[in-house]
Amino acid sequence: MTKQQYVRTKPHLNIGTMGHVDHGKTTLTAAITKVLAEQGGNNSYVAFDRIDRAPEEIERGITITIAHVEYETATRHYAHVDMPGHADYVKNMITGAAQLDGAVLVVSAQDGAMPQTREHVVLARRIGVEHLVVALNKADLADDEDLLDLVELEVRELLTRYGFDGDAVPVVRVSGLRALEGEPLWTHRILDLLAAVDEHVPIPPRRLDLPFLMPIENVLTITGRGTVVTGAVEQGTLAVGETVEVIGLGPAVTSVATGLETFGKPMERAEAGDNAAVLLRGVKRGEVRRGQVVCLPGSVRPHTRFRADVHVLSAAEGGRRTPFAANYRPQFHFRTSDVVGAVTLAEGIAVVRPGEAAELTVELGLPIAISPGLGFAMREGRLTVAAGTVTEVLD
Numbered sequence: 001m002t003k004q005q006y007v008r009t010k011p012h013l014n015i016g017t018m019g020h021v022d023h024g025k026t027t028l029t030a031a032i033t034k035v036l037a038e039q040g041g042n043n044s045y046v047a048f049d050r051i052d053r054a055p056e057e058i059e060r061g062i063t064i065t066i067a068h069v070e071y072e073t074a075t076r077h078y079a080h081v082d083m084p085g086h087a088d089y090v091k092n093m094i095t096g097a098a099q100l101d102g103a104v105l106v107v108s109a110q111d112g113a114m115p116q117t118r119e120h121v122v123l124a125r126r127i128g129v130e131h132l133v134v135a136l137n138k139a140d141l142a143d144d145e146d147l148l149d150l151v152e153l154e155v156r157e158l159l160t161r162y163g164f165d166g167d168a169v170p171v172v173r174v175s176g177l178r179a180l181e182g183e184p185l186w187t188h189r190i191l192d193l194l195a196a197v198d199e200h201v202p203i204p205p206r207r208l209d210l211p212f213l214m215p216i217e218n219v220l221t222i223t224g225r226g227t228v229v230t231g232a233v234e235q236g237t238l239a240v241g242e243t244v245e246v247i248g249l250g251p252a253v254t255s256v257a258t259g260l261e262t263f264g265k266p267m268e269r270a271e272a273g274d275n276a277a278v279l280l281r282g283v284k285r286g287e288v289r290r291g292q293v294v295c296l297p298g299s300v301r302p303h304t305r306f307r308a309d310v311h312v313l314s315a316a317e318g319g320r321r322t323p324f325a326a327n328y329r330p331q332f333h334f335r336t337s338d339v340v341g342a343v344t345l346a347e348g349i350a351v352v353r354p355g356e357a358a359e360l361t362v363e364l365g366l367p368i369a370i371s372p373g374l375g376f377a378m379r380e381g382r383l384t385v386a387a388g389t390v391t392e393v394l395d
């Protein structure tokens, strides 16, 4: 059977839903696909139980793994990652956020900003999500406009505090649940939200001229065909038949991309910004894994030591309550990877306290592809200890 080719008719963007647990991200994601499907065109409805479909997600009523859906507006094609809000799955949120051009921050109008609202905003800022649109969700439950105004003000202040332009960020009052149930007022609000995303999240410059690089988000086996790796292409282009290298975390693997797809549709060439699946010739499933990057052979070398600027999260942001000292060994999350690393503090500094900024030198337990400017998170157990940016690669 020959599958229909992916046709590039509109600019493609990667967005997603983030925010505190139960504020309505998955419901809103399903509602967006439903409202767009009813508008006609190429969109199809993705129901709630097809987004949160793992047995544990159904049983606990929360999102655990990230899920991708696809839709288009009049002017753009979107890949949308629905991220988990639960504090235990921030790791999966980071993997999702690392692929985004912009995000919808979902805040329940009933609860306002909560710890993971703040934590996600801090992480988004540091990991490179530059543009946010706020969905003030569950607006159907607020019978008082003053309350909505108050929550909106609080969210704008929070965004400004963490380096976004809180006054300019669009805040749209929505009800994912009522839109899903087909109520016209709330259906309209979903379209308003999408219009705000279309307008406010610019198409980022796609670095097509740089060597190909794609962080691996997932590894799949397709019976009879081989191993497929998926992820969002960070830079460059890749055509079917080209040689690639998979690097980081262990020995490099060289292979040839014998097939390329996006959302189940074959394509001849993947380019920066695409959500791609790459079929790797002769690679066994266990030879490659999440956290590695697929790249043009020889274009990047993995590293273990670097210097960074970090913001240490306070307890109210989902961080530690106590300081950490030299030789602290948290996990470091870069793009889709997470590896342990040992921290050295700047000379004369004995400890770093929650809420402070600091300069650190880090030695990772396994080498990964990093370069100056790359954002990362430092985590320990269920806490995000710090969010930072690489300032210098040492070796």
Ligand SMILES: Nc1nc2c(ncn2[C@@H]2O[C@H](COP(=O)(O)OP(=O)(O)OP(=O)(O)O)[C@@H](O)[C@H]2O)c(=O)[nH]1
Binding pocket: 019, 020, 021, 022, 023, 024, 025, 026, 027, 028, 061, 062, 063, 064, 083, 084, 085, 086, 137, 138, 139, 140, 141, 174, 175, 176, 177, 178
């Ligand atoms: N009244 C009302 N309830 C809503 C709305 N959106 C979501 N809910 C309810 O809120 C609960 C949580 O919704 P989800 O969509 O699973 O929330 P979530 O943000 O995806 O949760 P996690 O992914 O686990 O962080 C469910 O019971 C929804 O039916 C809304 O707009 N109005």
Ligand SMILES: [Mg+2]
Binding pocket: 025, 026, 027, 052, 062, 063, 082, 083, 084, 085
């Ligand atoms: Mg969810």
